[in-house]
Amino acid sequence: MPSAAPGTTSALATWLTTQCAQYDTLLSDQHDLLADIGITADRARSAAARPAENEADFTTALRYARSYHAAHGTLAAEINTVHDGFQLGRWLRRQRQHTRTDTRRSAPPSAAAKALGKVDPWWCPPWSLAWQRAWQQIHDQIKAGHRLDADHHFRSFAPAQRTWLRAQRHRYDDLHPGQQRLLTSIGLSHESARTRPLTPYAETALSHARAYADTHPHTLAVAYSTAHDGFPLGRWLNDQRQQARREATPNARHQALTAIDPWWNPPWDLAWQRACTRARTTQARPGGQPADVRSWIRAQHAAWTHLRPQQQQLLTDLGITPSTEKATGRRRASRVYPSSPGLAHARAYAALHGHLACSKDTRHDGFALGDWLVQTRRRARQGRLSPTTIQVLEALDPWWCPPWPHPWQRTYLQAQVNHHTGRPYSPALQRWADRQRTRWNALHPQQQNLLTTIDIHPNT
Numbered sequence: 001m002p003s004a005a006p007g008t009t010s011a012l013a014t015w016l017t018t019q020c021a022q023y024d025t026l027l028s029d030q031h032d033l034l035a036d037i038g039i040t041a042d043r044a045r046s047a048a049a050r051p052a053e054n055e056a057d058f059t060t061a062l063r064y065a066r067s068y069h070a071a072h073g074t075l076a077a078e079i080n081t082v083h084d085g086f087q088l089g090r091w092l093r094r095q096r097q098h099t100r101t102d103t104r105r106s107a108p109p110s111a112a113a114k115a116l117g118k119v120d121p122w123w124c125p126p127w128s129l130a131w132q133r134a135w136q137q138i139h140d141q142i143k144a145g146h147r148l149d150a151d152h153h154f155r156s157f158a159p160a161q162r163t164w165l166r167a168q169r170h171r172y173d174d175l176h177p178g179q180q181r182l183l184t185s186i187g188l189s190h191e192s193a194r195t196r197p198l199t200p201y202a203e204t205a206l207s208h209a210r211a212y213a214d215t216h217p218h219t220l221a222v223a224y225s226t227a228h229d230g231f232p233l234g235r236w237l238n239d240q241r242q243q244a245r246r247e248a249t250p251n252a253r254h255q256a257l258t259a260i261d262p263w264w265n266p267p268w269d270l271a272w273q274r275a276c277t278r279a280r281t282t283q284a285r286p287g288g289q290p291a292d293v294r295s296w297i298r299a300q301h302a303a304w305t306h307l308r309p310q311q312q313q314l315l316t317d318l319g320i321t322p323s324t325e326k327a328t329g330r331r332r333a334s335r336v337y338p339s340s341p342g343l344a345h346a347r348a349y350a351a352l353h354g355h356l357a358c359s360k361d362t363r364h365d366g367f368a369l370g371d372w373l374v375q376t377r378r379r380a381r382q383g384r385l386s387p388t389t390i391q392v393l394e395a396l397d398p399w400w401c402p403p404w405p406h407p408w409q410r411t412y413l414q415a416q417v418n419h420h421t422g423r424p425y426s427p428a429l430q431r432w433a434d435r436q437r438t439r440w441n442a443l444h445p446q447q448q449n450l451l452t453t454i455d456i457h458p459n460t
Contacts, residue, residue: 018094023044126178134161222234223274302385341367
């Protein structure tokens with residue numbers, strides 16, 4: 001194609017240059033029409049490979065590109081962009097067309113593409129330039145000190161930008177890895193994109209939770225009936241715990257609660273957490289700690305090996321360790337008491353069933369074994385059961401008094417029988433197994449070990 005045919009206007013020259021650059025994307029009928037005016041495939045590619053004579057050469061154009069990038073932080077300019085009198089938008093579009101043509105042909109990047117890539121790594125992204133421009137605007141605002149505030153639906157941004165950010169959050173997993181990296185750089189990571197934002201009601205509830213923790217011993221282990229300034233804080237926290245244990249999706253409410261109290265939703269009984277807080281707050285009490293706290297501490301000594309590592313650490317932080325009982329505990333009486341009739345029934349039951357995880361109403365040869373075991377477990381947790389009895393029961397069933405709810409142990413044994421016999425799980429048992437996979441991180445380490453023996457593993 002003649003580069004500047006006599007009588008050719010600037011607009012027509014630009015149109016002819018564009019047809020050469022887009023030749024491979026045109027229809028065959030368009031190719032025929034262009035051939036009628038002397039533009040064949042070879043001439044089109046030859047013309048597209050060099051700048052038009054009425055344009056600045058590449059070196060000059062690159063200087064304009066650098067100047068524009070320094071002012072705007074991006075080369076994602078619209079096609080009609082003019083910078084210092086230079087048609088930068090059109091020139092960049094032609095460079096992208098050349099680069100994408102090379103990519104389709106599996107050709108190595110040209111020197112021009114490499115030079116532009118040094119100016120802006122995303123000058124020719126595999127996604128739309130409109131997306132790139134929207135990201136750049138938000139990036140610039142955040143760089144200037146704007147807060148993303150993903151937990152509150154990006155409320156500090158203009159409506160159009162809020163809409164764009166919400167769209168990125170909803171389709172985050174479908175975005176190009178490069179787009180995800182760019183979003184992460186402005187604070188919208190994969191985790192924050194999956195985190196459910198706060199509602200106005202949740203913000204109100206969190207303000208009550210913060211105020212309560214400030215005026216109490218920095219704990220949210222409150223009873224269900226607890227209210228704060230008329231707000232049902234205990235009921236709301238109970239709902240949050242149930243939701244956190246049920247769902248795997250991160251939630252801004254739960255992250256905020258963890259910032260207030262790391263143990264607001266402990267994987268152990270909430271009563272234990274309240275007792276631990278009471279032990280901490282009564283350490284400096286004149287006259288010593290109350291009798292109920294001293295009794296609770298003795299119970300922790302007896303149950304130490306059954307506690308979670310985090311519980312042991314909380315106790316250690318209070319100066320409660322396994323060794324302290326030996327130094328401060330009362331001397332045991334030397335009198336030998338007759339063995340309880342319950343032990344004989346426990347031996348017979350364990351020999352028949354292989355465990356002591358029976359229900360409360362279980363009777364063995366007329367003896368209320370289930371009720372006896374419930375009371376015996378309670379005494380063991382309170383530190384009032386003799387070591388001899390504990391040793392006998394642990395020999396019969398190592399998990400006769402587990403640190404988790406006893407119904408869990410009974411259900412586990414049902415699943416164990418099905419696993420060993422090859423029988424399929426019932427619908428209820430399958431739901432229980434699925435729940436263990438979902439709540440894996442909230443389980444006691446020994447519960448996790450027991451589940452792995454029957455091929456129940458966490459969701460990946």
